[in-house]
Amino acid sequence: MTILTNKNILLGVTGSIASYKAADLASKLTQAGANVNVILTNAAEKFITPLTFQSVTGHTAYTDKDLWGAEGHVLHVQLGKQADLIVIAPCTANTMAKLAHGLSDDLLSVTCLTSTADILIAPAMDGGMYDHVATQENLSTLLTRGVLVAGPTTGHLASGLSGKGRMLETSELLGHIRIALAKHGKLKNKKIIVTAGGTQEAIDPVRVITNHSSGKQGYALAQSAIDLGAEVTLITTPTALTPPVGAKVIHVKSVLDMLEALSNESADALIMSAAAADFRPKHVAKEKIKKRDGIPHIELEVAPDILKTVTANRSDKKRYKIVVGFAAESQDLLENASDKLKSKGLDFIAANDITSNDAGFAVDTNRITLLFADGKKEALPLLSKSEVAEKNFRTRCKIVGVICEFW
Numbered sequence: 001m002t003i004l005t006n007k008n009i010l011l012g013v014t015g016s017i018a019s020y021k022a023a024d025l026a027s028k029l030t031q032a033g034a035n036v037n038v039i040l041t042n043a044a045e046k047f048i049t050p051l052t053f054q055s056v057t058g059h060t061a062y063t064d065k066d067l068w069g070a071e072g073h074v075l076h077v078q079l080g081k082q083a084d085l086i087v088i089a090p091c092t093a094n095t096m097a098k099l100a101h102g103l104s105d106d107l108l109s110v111t112c113l114t115s116t117a118d119i120l121i122a123p124a125m126d127g128g129m130y131d132h133v134a135t136q137e138n139l140s141t142l143l144t145r146g147v148l149v150a151g152p153t154t155g156h157l158a159s160g161l162s163g164k165g166r167m168l169e170t171s172e173l174l175g176h177i178r179i180a181l182a183k184h185g186k187l188k189n190k191k192i193i194v195t196a197g198g199t200q201e202a203i204d205p206v207r208v209i210t211n212h213s214s215g216k217q218g219y220a221l222a223q224s225a226i227d228l229g230a231e232v233t234l235i236t237t238p239t240a241l242t243p244p245v246g247a248k249v250i251h252v253k254s255v256l257d258m259l260e261a262l263s264n265e266s267a268d269a270l271i272m273s274a275a276a277a278d279f280r281p282k283h284v285a286k287e288k289i290k291k292r293d294g295i296p297h298i299e300l301e302v303a304p305d306i307l308k309t310v311t312a313n314r315s316d317k318k319r320y321k322i323v324v325g326f327a328a329e330s331q332d333l334l335e336n337a338s339d340k341l342k343s344k345g346l347d348f349i350a351a352n353d354i355t356s357n358d359a360g361f362a363v364d365t366n367r368i369t370l371l372f373a374d375g376k377k378e379a380l381p382l383l384s385k386s387e388v389a390e391k392n393f394r395t396r397c398k399i400v401g402v403i404c405e406f407w
C-alpha cells in the first residue's frame, strides 16, 4: 500500500514530444495501484495513440471523439467527479492558456472546468514559449488559483536548443503526484525532521570510521511523512539513495555535522533513524597517514549523543513535540531499547533486531518492536521498511494529536 493505491488519477496528455513519457507515467501509476484514466487531446494523438495508454492502464483512454460520443453529455462530468487528482503531463502552452482562461473546447479542458479535484500540471514546451510573457502570465494565474505546477526543468529541448521547458522525469512527477495527494494528509502543517544513514568520522583526509547503515529506513520514513502531508527535512549522510521529492535535504557526514544541522532547524517531531557514531577519532590527521610511518594508533573519544543533547533542551517541548529513536540491537533487544527510551528522553523507540537475516542494515525489511514512554509495547510483524515507516507515523500521529491537545 502506498498513497497511490486505489487513487483515481485522471491523466491529461497534450500535444508535446514529451507525451511518450506520459505512457511511462501512466504505467508507473498503474503499477503503484492507482486507477488511471487518460484523456488525450487532438494534438496528443499526433504523437501517441490511445491504445498505448489503454494497454498500460487497462482502462479506455479517451479522446475528443468521446466528447461527442454515446456517453457525450456526462463523460466529462463523470471523469471530473471521480478524479482524486487531475495530472496534465505534458501540459503545453496552449493547454495552460485554456486552463487560465477557462476555455472548454475539448474533453480535457471541459473536464478540468467541471472537476473540483486538484490539478497538477507538468509544463513541456520550447524555452522561448515557456519564457513568453503570455505563458508566464497564464502560469501566474494558474498558481494563484491553486493549480500545482511540477517543473519544467532546464535541459535539452526537442528544438535542439537548451533551455527551461523540459518536462520532469517520471520519478520526479510521481513524487509531485504523491505530494499533491498528501495535501490534506494527517500531518498537514507539521514539520518533521528525519535523520538517515551512518555517520562518517574522519581519521584523515582519506579515511573514515563508519558503519553498515544504508539509510533505507530513514528515507522510507521521510517519504511516509511526505505522504501524510508533512513538511520534511531529511538530514542524511552520504548514501546511494535518491531522497524523496519534496524533502528539504541537508547533507552531513559526522555526528557533529548532524548536531549542527539539527541546531539550525526546528520541527514538530524528530525521528532519529541515523546510525550515529558513538566514538570518533580524538585527532583528525591533517595529511593522509602514510603506511611507511607504521601502524597508526588512533585514539578515540566519545562522540556527542545527539538524542541526549536534543532532549536535554526540550523540557518545554516547544522544539519537538515528539522525539523518536531507533535501537539496533544484537542482544537483549527489549531491555536495551527500554534503557535507551528512558536515558534519551524519547516518546517512543523502534527496537530493531539486527541479528536475523531479514532485518537490520541494508535489507528491505525490518522486524521492529515499538516501546512507548508510558510503558506500552507493540510488536510489529516483518514489514517492508516503508510499511514500518507508515506504522511509525500512524502511531506518531496519535501521539502528536494527544500532545497538541495540551497546547
Ligand code: CTP
Pocket: 255, 272, 273, 274, 275, 276, 277, 278, 303, 304, 305, 306, 307, 308, 324, 325, 326, 327, 328, 329, 340, 344
Ligand atoms: N544516537 C544518537 N547519537 C549518537 C548515537 C546514537 O542520537 N551519537 C541515536 C540513534 O540515532 C538512535 C538511538 O540513539 O536513534 C540509539 O542508537 P544505538 O546505536 O542503538 O544506541 P547507542 O545509544 O549508540 O548505544 P549502543 O551503541 O551502546 O547500543
